[in-house]
Amino acid sequence: MFKHHDILTVDQFSLADIRTIVTEAEKMRTLVAKKGGSDILKGKIMTALFYEPSSRTFGSFITAMQRLGGGIIPLQGVTYSSVSKGETLHDTVQTFSQYSDVVVIRHPEVGAAAVAAQASTKPVINAGDGVGEHPTQALLDFFTIQHHFHAVSGLTVTMVGDMLNGRTIHSLSKLLSLYPGIRMHFVSPEILKLPAGLSADLKKRGIALREEEELDGMLKSTDVLYVTRVQKERFTDLDVYDKIKTKYIISRKTLEKMKKSAIVMHPLPRVGEILPEIDEDPRAVYLREQMRNGMFVRMALLKLLLTA
Numbered sequence: 001m002f003k004h005h006d007i008l009t010v011d012q013f014s015l016a017d018i019r020t021i022v023t024e025a026e027k028m029r030t031l032v033a034k035k036g037g038s039d040i041l042k043g044k045i046m047t048a049l050f051y052e053p054s055s056r057t058f059g060s061f062i063t064a065m066q067r068l069g070g071g072i073i074p075l076q077g078v079t080y081s082s083v084s085k086g087e088t089l090h091d092t093v094q095t096f097s098q099y100s101d102v103v104v105i106r107h108p109e110v111g112a113a114a115v116a117a118q119a120s121t122k123p124v125i126n127a128g129d130g131v132g133e134h135p136t137q138a139l140l141d142f143f144t145i146q147h148h149f150h151a152v153s154g155l156t157v158t159m160v161g162d163m164l165n166g167r168t169i170h171s172l173s174k175l176l177s178l179y180p181g182i183r184m185h186f187v188s189p190e191i192l193k194l195p196a197g198l199s200a201d202l203k204k205r206g207i208a209l210r211e212e213e214e215l216d217g218m219l220k221s222t223d224v225l226y227v228t229r230v231q232k233e234r235f236t237d238l239d240v241y242d243k244i245k246t247k248y249i250i251s252r253k254t255l256e257k258m259k260k261s262a263i264v265m266h267p268l269p270r271v272g273e274i275l276p277e278i279d280e281d282p283r284a285v286y287l288r289e290q291m292r293n294g295m296f297v298r299m300a301l302l303k304l305l306l307t308a
């Protein structure tokens with residue numbers, strides 16, 4: 001089902017696929033706890049080709065491959081490669097698909113991972129294509145929610161920040177829409193609302209969704225508060241960015257209005273939208289479970305793509 005397949009968008013996943021990934025990721029959690037890793041990917045090589053900055057996605061893919069015994073070609077800051085001499089994405093990807101067994105790519109343009117998949121003779125994993133998608137982040141976010149609450153249906157998920165440019169929002173909302181009974185709230189300034197096509201698509205799938213500018217009214221009913229930063233790099237006018245970047249700040253006061261059973265997530269990096277004063281609150285999972293789950297999910301995906 002997964003072997004040799006690209007991972008480009010969450011649209012490609014069925015509920016059964018997601019169950020398979022979650023089951024594998026749980027096994028990886030146990031494996032890491034018991035032994036640190038294994039050698040099932042010994043002899044396999046992963047290229048990580050990153051044309052945009054990354055800490056967690058890059059780092060967790062690297063450690064995922066290494067914990068399973070595989071090797072890596074880590075290319076972060078692709079400016080130091082032949083790309084700086086004008087090489088096309090096509091040629092770069094062709095090259096690394098000759099050397100390695102899987103290519104993980106992050107790129108500023110929507111659709112770049114799909115272009116890479118055309119050029120590659122090996123599976124390509126989209127690690128973020130501009131304002132498009134970030135399917136592996138959605139999987140780890142889903143895994144975190146599922147692990148915490150066991151059942152996803154019936155939950156109220158409130159996403160706050162940059163709905164327009166946040167690729168993690170785009171992927172996660174589509175993935176969650178596979179689960180009936182889920183309620184989604186999208187909270188943003190007017191100019192950062194969900195892309196119209198995406199909200200129409202979610203509504204067509206029968207999702208109960210609300211788009212709001214104010215967060216306060218949403219907090220009481222929220223089970224998952226998914227916070228994102230305003231995506232500065234997507235703005236041409238930085239004055240506009242400066243005006244809205246701190247519209248929502250999650251603090252102790254915010255958490256006081258939320259359920260004891262809720263969780264607060266963030267794909268990170270945060271740039272002021274969650275105050276460190278809540279980091280030790282048991283509901284804050286962004287610096288703990290959510291991050292570690294990224295490693296387990298990426299271990300699971302690499303195993304599924306590269307072994308029978």
Ligand code: NCD
Pocket residue numbers: 056057128134137167168228229267268269
């Ligand atoms: C996100 C991304 O790159 O889209 N980060 C991540 O992968 N964990 C979110 C962001 O940069 O705001």
